[in-house]
Amino acid sequence: MLASRAADYGRGVRLVLASASPARLALLRSAGVDPLVLVSGVDEPAVVERYGVTDPLDVCLVLARAKAEDVAGRLEELDAVADEGALVVGCDSVLELDGEVHGKPADADEAAARWRRMRGRSGVLHTGHWLVDAREDGGSGATLGAVSSTTVSFADLDDEEVAAYVATGEPLRVAGAFTLDGLGAPYVESVDGEPSAVVGLGLATLRSLLDDAGVRWSDLRRPA
Numbered sequence: 001m002l003a004s005r006a007a008d009y010g011r012g013v014r015l016v017l018a019s020a021s022p023a024r025l026a027l028l029r030s031a032g033v034d035p036l037v038l039v040s041g042v043d044e045p046a047v048v049e050r051y052g053v054t055d056p057l058d059v060c061l062v063l064a065r066a067k068a069e070d071v072a073g074r075l076e077e078l079d080a081v082a083d084e085g086a087l088v089v090g091c092d093s094v095l096e097l098d099g100e101v102h103g104k105p106a107d108a109d110e111a112a113a114r115w116r117r118m119r120g121r122s123g124v125l126h127t128g129h130w131l132v133d134a135r136e137d138g139g140s141g142a143t144l145g146a147v148s149s150t151t152v153s154f155a156d157l158d159d160e161e162v163a164a165y166v167a168t169g170e171p172l173r174v175a176g177a178f179t180l181d182g183l184g185a186p187y188v189e190s191v192d193g194e195p196s197a198v199v200g201l202g203l204a205t206l207r208s209l210l211d212d213a214g215v216r217w218s219d220l221r222r223p224a
Contacts, residue, residue, distance in 0.1 A: 027201050
């Protein structure tokens with residue numbers, strides 16, 4: 001019985017995550033979805049420059065769309081969906097602080113300087129999502145997006161704490177130079193909004209996009 005259900009799932013709706021982020025993959029798996037992963041080859045600075053976007057919401061949404069559309073055009077690289085297509089989701093996160101857009105810090109000095117600005121204050125983490133329905137049979141052909149914006153309040157770290165956190169290397173790997181699901185969690189005092197979006201993918205936001213494309217979340221969930 002279980003083998004039969006697993007086979008049915010394998011022939012059903014498949015989700016492809018256009019991201020190398022282990023945090024996004026872990027979020028989906030924790031919610032019962034086992035996506036395929038195909039990392040986009042998008043040059044993020046080039047995309048932002050080409051579209052001339054500066055508003056934080058526009059930046060994260062344009063990048064999420066570019067990633068999803070890049071991967072949707074390369075599904076033949078995945079044997080499991082090469083002939084059938086799939087749903088593709090791309091995401092991008094940026095931190096808005098004092099009206100400025102911040103992605104991943106370029107180096108440790110930039111990460112430390114950013115934390116000295118953030119400590120004891122709040123910023124808004126914007127996570128853009130873009131969904132492309134690239135299924136060959138029965139797909140809606142939808143291509144749509146949404147942004148989840150969450151206010152994050154940071155602890156008032158002293159310089160030694162900032163240096164110790166930056167030395168772990170984690171702030172250099174993530175947008176905003178902090179995590180909610182890793183070593184940075186003790187330095188986040190509160191979150192006002194969608195918590196999973198701060199990790200990198202808003203599960204409720206993705207569910208809403210799927211619904212707009214005529215797909216239930218339960219259609220993606222692995223069998224129990």
